[in-house]
Amino acid sequence: MGRISGLVPSRFLTLLAHLVVVITLFWSRESNIQACLPLKFTPEEYEKQDNQLVAALCLTLGLFAVELAGFLSGVSMFNSTQSLLSIAAHCSASVALSFFVFERWECTTYWYIFTFCSAFPAVTETALFIAVFGLKKKPF
Amino acid sequence: MAPRDKRLSSTPLEVLFFLNGWYYATYFLLELLIFLYKGLLLPYPTANLVLDVVMLLLYLGIEVIRLFFGTKGNLCQRKMPLGISVALTFPSAMMASYYLLLQTYVLRLEAIMNSILLFFCGSELLLEMLTLATFSSMDRI
Numbered sequence: 001m002g003r004i005s006g007l008v009p010s011r012f013l014t015l016l017a018h019l020v021v022v023i024t025l026f027w028s029r030e031s032n033i034q035a036c037l038p039l040k041f042t043p044e045e046y047e048k049q050d051n052q053l054v055a056a057l058c059l060t061l062g063l064f065a066v067e068l069a070g071f072l073s074g075v076s077m078f079n080s081t082q083s084l085l086s087i088a089a090h091c092s093a094s095v096a097l098s099f100f101v102f103e104r105w106e107c108t109t110y111w112y113i114f115t116f117c118s119a120f121p122a123v124t125e126t127a128l129f130i131a132v133f134g135l136k137k138k139p140f
Numbered sequence: 141m142a143p144r145d146k147r148l149s150s151t152p153l154e155v156l157f158f159l160n161g162w163y164y165a166t167y168f169l170l171e172l173l174i175f176l177y178k179g180l181l182l183p184y185p186t187a188n189l190v191l192d193v194v195m196l197l198l199y200l201g202i203e204v205i206r207l208f209f210g211t212k213g214n215l216c217q218r219k220m221p222l223g224i225s226v227a228l229t230f231p232s233a234m235m236a237s238y239y240l241l242l243q244t245y246v247l248r249l250e251a252i253m254n255s256i257l258l259f260f261c262g263s264e265l266l267l268e269m270l271t272l273a274t275f276s277s278m279d280r281i
Contacts, residue, residue: 008158009158009159009162012159012162012163013162013163013166016163016256020249020252020253020256023252024248024249024252027248028248072152072155077155
């Protein structure tokens with residue numbers, strides 16, 4: 001445990017960094033939505049894109065709950081593979097999302113960030129959940 | 141003191157203290173940078189800036205003492221240090237809410253980070269109460 005103990009706080013902090021950017025996006029999503037609409041758009045079109053982005057953000061929050069539950073319950077806290085994967089994914093997600101906010105990327109790019117940086121570690125986390133609680137194995 | 145062979149220390153509480161320490165270190169550094177940013181970009185009166193930075197240093201002191209006594213009390217199964225930590229949770233939560241609501245300029249980032257700190261404070265307070273109850277119920281037997 002001595003050698004991987006640095007992974008635990010760094011994983012937690014990258015997770016929280018990503019979480020903070022996602023919550024900030026809830027406040028500042030207008031410009032991103034306008035970026036993926038034509039110059040003249042109707043309120044209905046805006047509403048549609050807005051709903052999609054909000055759904056994506058809520059899904060992200062749900063996946064955060066999965067990953068934080070796995071982390072805090074100890075399922076994957078000392079699993080260095082999952083920790084490294086999660087650190088890489090969430091670190092790139094926070095960088096990509098800061099660009100998303102600052103450079104006003106199109107709202108459809110969020111889905112790519114979501115798939116690679118949020119869904120992927122959550123899927124491996126779920127696999128670990130199944131391995132630990134379902135198959136009673138310790139995949140360390 | 142509790143008997144030596146019984147382990148009553150709470151693992152979730154220890155995990156929370158550990159993560160809170162790391163989180164607070166990040167928060168402190170970030171907050172210093174945010175004050176730099178706000179001092180450079182916004183019309184920040186000097187008196188308010190000094191007040192906020194001094195409060196932040198005070199907050200650092202409170203938080204370090206709280207986490208230190210909390211960890212010691214939890215691991216050594218002593219009620220006194222854990223009690224000190226419980227008592228210091230209230231000033232710590234006050235400071236978090238000061239930076240959340242009352243300071244001169246509140247950025248969105250600060251709002252989110254302080255809410256996370258308040259969440260930490262709340263869950264630690266709950267677990268500390270439960271751990272204190274366990275310690276004192278073992279003392280009576």
